[in-house]
Amino acid sequence: MPDIAPPISPDLLERLRFRFKRTVPINGQGVHLRRLAGNSLEFRDYRSYQMGDDVRGIDWLASLRTGSEHDRVVRRYVAEERMRVVLIVDARTAMRLPARAPKLLFALWTLQALAAVAGASGDEVVMGALFHPEPSRPVVATGRGAAPAAARLATGLWSARPTLLTAQVDPLTQPLLETFRPASAVIFISDLLYPDPDGKIAHLAQRAQRSWGSFMVIPLNSTPAELALARNTGRFRLAAAEGREFGDGIFEGTADFDAQVNERVAAQTQSNLRALRGRGSLVDRSVMWPADCDAARLRGVFANWFPRSAVLSSVASRRGLS
Numbered sequence: 001m002p003d004i005a006p007p008i009s010p011d012l013l014e015r016l017r018f019r020f021k022r023t024v025p026i027n028g029q030g031v032h033l034r035r036l037a038g039n040s041l042e043f044r045d046y047r048s049y050q051m052g053d054d055v056r057g058i059d060w061l062a063s064l065r066t067g068s069e070h071d072r073v074v075r076r077y078v079a080e081e082r083m084r085v086v087l088i089v090d091a092r093t094a095m096r097l098p099a100r101a102p103k104l105l106f107a108l109w110t111l112q113a114l115a116a117v118a119g120a121s122g123d124e125v126v127m128g129a130l131f132h133p134e135p136s137r138p139v140v141a142t143g144r145g146a147a148p149a150a151a152r153l154a155t156g157l158w159s160a161r162p163t164l165l166t167a168q169v170d171p172l173t174q175p176l177l178e179t180f181r182p183a184s185a186v187i188f189i190s191d192l193l194y195p196d197p198d199g200k201i202a203h204l205a206q207r208a209q210r211s212w213g214s215f216m217v218i219p220l221n222s223t224p225a226e227l228a229l230a231r232n233t234g235r236f237r238l239a240a241a242e243g244r245e246f247g248d249g250i251f252e253g254t255a256d257f258d259a260q261v262n263e264r265v266a267a268q269t270q271s272n273l274r275a276l277r278g279r280g281s282l283v284d285r286s287v288m289w290p291a292d293c294d295a296a297r298l299r300g301v302f303a304n305w306f307p308r309s310a311v312l313s314s315v316a317s318r319r320g321l322s
Helices: 010-023 060-064 101-121 143-159 200-209 221-234 255-276 295-308 310-317
Strands: 033-046 071-084 083-091 124-130 139-142 184-192 216-220 282-285
Touching: 010 101, 010 310, 060 071, 083 101, 101 124, 101 139, 101 143, 101 184, 101 282, 101 295, 101 310, 124 143, 139 143, 143 310, 184 200, 184 310, 200 216, 200 255, 216 255, 216 310, 221 255
Parallel strands: 083 124, 083 184, 184 216, 216 282
Antiparallel strands: 033 071, 124 139
16 A cells, blocks of 8 residues: 655645745635625625514615615625635546556545645635545545544555446535535545536536635546556557446557547646636646656656645645635
């Protein structure tokens, strides 16, 4: 079993968190302050008066403009609320590839590091997985309890027996959807090559962006490493995966083969990204696997990428993701 602890020390995570806090002005408490309907001095919009509303909230001039002497409208304002951060890992069997430097391992490092940063800032952290072969409820933790909770979840996800690569596993989005709150910040770590014929992942992303929520994607791209392996292999067959069939043909790791694979990977990832995008979406820069990547090299990739990532800046600075 590889070392699933993130290759970044807790001390460095804390220094990074404080560095971003010092360089970005913030107000209030909690990592992501989001505006919600509530009491403040900033006007938002109107709605119809309902029994039980404070009559001091009625806008009498606006009520007259409705055209009916019996209609009353209430002014709505915005308020700030400390938010929850929702961390989601794509746990498909294909995420365990390439075998020498699995994408799932990188995703679990990211999950744990972000949970530690968000928890240390006093935020509520929700953690879960999509396409997991052993479905379970999302984990909820707060404060300093977020880091150990993330470590336990990562161990469980890695230790779970994977399904066959040919299997098409339901993403099981409903348990995570139930954790969304207004103004939640949702972070999705994936290679973006998953099949989504029923649009469940797209629906999850759009739901996350309602009510001042945000949805951030961390794309993982191991194609360079997998193509390098194919070139070193020489002639090979492609195994069926996630409903995709490649027949019994013999392939060779040539420049033409590389170009075709890169084209198909780009088409699939862009198709999924289009379905995820909305007013509250943000896509971090892709994490690229080097051609000669193994577990040790992947640790170096993480150590170089994470301190400079947009997602860390967003979480640690308390700016939010929108």
